Amino acid sequence: MSYVTSNQPTGTPTWIELDVHDTRRAAEFYGALFGWEFEAGAAEAGRYTLCLLRGRPVAGLRPAAEPTAEKGGSGRWRVYIATDDCDDTAKRVVAAGGTLVEGPQDVGGQGRAALVVDPVGAEFGLWQGRGRLGCEIVNEPGSLVRNDLTTPDPGPARAFYPGVFDYTLDGNDDLPDADFSFLRRPDGHEIGGIMGVERGEPSVWKTLFEVADTDAAVARAVAAGGTAGTPSDTIYARMAEITDPFGNSFEVGARPR
The missing domain is CATH 3.10.180.10 (2,3-Dihydroxybiphenyl 1,2-Dioxygenase, domain 1)
Incomplete structure (x- = not known):
């Protein structure tokens, strides 16, 4: 927990x-x-x-x-x-x-x-x-696990965020073909990343929620009135994009077993 x-x-x-x-x-x-x-x-x-x-x-x-x-x-x-x-x-x-x-x-x-x-x-x-800390549970099923910025113009973003939060940038050897940089706090803790994407896509901070079973989460989302993409396996998690009944998109992911 x-x-x-x-x-x-x-x-x-x-x-x-x-x-x-x-x-x-x-x-x-x-x-x-x-x-x-x-x-x-x-x-x-x-x-x-x-x-x-x-x-x-x-x-x-x-x-x-x-x-x-x-x-x-x-x-x-x-x-x-x-x-x-x-x-x-x-x-x-x-x-x-x-x-x-x-x-x-x-x-x-x-x-x-x-x-x-x-x-x-x-x-x-x-x-x-002050009175509210923020998310009081993270990194477990049903809670926030990660945020990444995706943008077709990653250069200005990679200058902006270190300038505001004193982040350092770090490459990802696990994804050598991706235009991706980790964002790390001054203490070295990884807080997310910046991913370069194709022109025409919007610049957005994406949210990833952890789930225990991605396929089961997709089924629940569809049954509740949402839509979902086909789950796919990555080196980090089995993931799927879900869109809620209002058109808001986010991702879910289950850790490898």
Whole structure:
């Protein structure tokens, strides 16, 4: 079990949330897929809804006025990266060529947050935890395991993120033919990566959830009203892309047995 009991170090993906116009329907889908529970009455009332695994927060559903596709959104889960000073990190984002979209602002007594866009057009959030740490369970079935940035223009991204979070870049010997770089915190801990993709694809931070059985998760997603690609094996996991009933895409993966 991977419990998080204190704020993650600056530069660590720490929280994920999804903008949805129907929180009740979203709760039904993600509950069926991951076995999540939800704050009593929040989804039905259309309020911000914490997604819970064994009673601990693992994600959030943020009410949106319209479907993501209609408002030009990315159709993805949003990752928040931890910071011990949201205002200072927001300034570093702008200085490095990014754009401030929302905040920084206090979120009740839970923390201080901002939404930003990097120079290649990928959105992400900043989270300075106070009352809420972020995801309190990670790296196990039903929870966040990884975030990677995919972009057709990886060069500016590889300059931007080290400039904001003091990451170092590292190649991946396991994928010699891929245009991929690991992102590492100053302490050497790997927090994700940047993958170069074909022109015409959007620049997005992708979210990977761990599952115990990828094929079973795909079947649950389809039964709950989503769609899914065919599972495939990689050196790291058996993976599949899933799209929820609102058009939001994400990946699931089961560790090799």
